[in-house]
Amino acid sequence: MTTPAPIAVALDAPDLETAARWAGLVTPHVSTVKVGLELYLRYGPDVIASVRGASGVRVFLDLKLHDIPNTVAAAARAVARLKPAILTVHAAGGPAMVQAAVAAAPDAQIAAVTLLTSLSDADLREIGIQGPPDDAVRRMAAVAVGAGAQALVCSPREVAALRAEVGPGITLITPGVRPAGADAQDQARVATPEDAIANGADLLVIGRPITGAPDPGAAAASIAATLRRMTDKE
Numbered sequence: 233m234t235t236p237a238p239i240a241v242a243l244d245a246p247d248l249e250t251a252a253r254w255a256g257l258v259t260p261h262v263s264t265v266k267v268g269l270e271l272y273l274r275y276g277p278d279v280i281a282s283v284r285g286a287s288g289v290r291v292f293l294d295l296k297l298h299d300i301p302n303t304v305a306a307a308a309r310a311v312a313r314l315k316p317a318i319l320t321v322h323a324a325g326g327p328a329m330v331q332a333a334v335a336a337a338p339d340a341q342i343a344a345v346t347l348l349t350s351l352s353d354a355d356l357r358e359i360g361i362q363g364p365p366d367d368a369v370r371r372m373a374a375v376a377v378g379a380g381a382q383a384l385v386c387s388p389r390e391v392a393a394l395r396a397e398v399g400p401g402i403t404l405i406t407p408g409v410r411p412a413g414a415d416a417q418d419q420a421r422v423a424t425p426e427d428a429i430a431n432g433a434d435l436l437v438i439g440r441p442i443t444g445a446p447d448p449g450a451a452a453a454s455i456a457a458t459l460r461r462m463t464d465k466e
């Protein structure tokens with residue numbers, strides 16, 4: 233049996249049955265499945281058991297918590313019992329908020345989201361973030377890691393700069409991944425799976441290029457095989 237690829241498939245499905253079906257199709261090929269706001273807000277905690285299924289695949293709970301520290305601590309504590317492998321918070325919540333999540337969910341890897349991959353350079357300027365995204369991402373990452381975050385979420389375009397900033401011990405997670413020629417859809421700062429890995433990403437978040445394919449299992453297997461060929465060459 234081959235080792236599952238370092239991919240978290242974003243199960244952004246309209247209903248639980250579809251999410252569980254996608255999870256079943258992709259889990260032989262990928263290490264992780266990701267539950268986001270759409271599913272969690274619709275179905276609540278039950279969704280975790282449904283997508284985990286019999287395989288017991290790692291579940292990444294992408295709730296992007298962002299509130300005052302006391303509220304985030306309570307929310308993180310509430311979901312910690314679901315045993316997600318990874319739980320996201322927004323780095324923009326500041327160090328006390330990140331620290332509160334880390335303390336409240338000690339068994340989950342707390343991943344701090346730096347700048348959403350859907351924001352273009354123009355969008356970033358409009359919300360007051362001047363200069364190259366790399367700079368802001370590195371600043372936010374340093375604060376989050378200083379507060380105890382064990383993982384960071386960034387665009388694959390910033391992952392090399394971030395790796396240089398934080399070193400090898402922090403897990404770098406990149407959404408905004410599109411196979412060559414695929415539609416970027418609402419993502420702005422994108423790169424291919426090969427480039428994301430070559431630049432230092434540990435875990436690629438990929439949703440619609442897999443779940444929107446006629447056969448999500450085959451799409452996941454194909455991207456996984458591409459990554460495996462890269463590591464075999466090393």
Ligand SMILES: O=c1ccn([C@@H]2O[C@H](COP(=O)(O)O)[C@@H](O)[C@H]2O)c(=O)[nH]1
Pocket residue numbers: 242244268294345347348349350385386407408409417419437438439440441
């Ligand atoms: O900056 C971020 C943080 C999280 N996401 C999430 O990743 C997936 C991406 O899905 P695609 O279909 O591959 O675009 C989605 O669940 C987002 O909520 C992100 O895209 N960017």
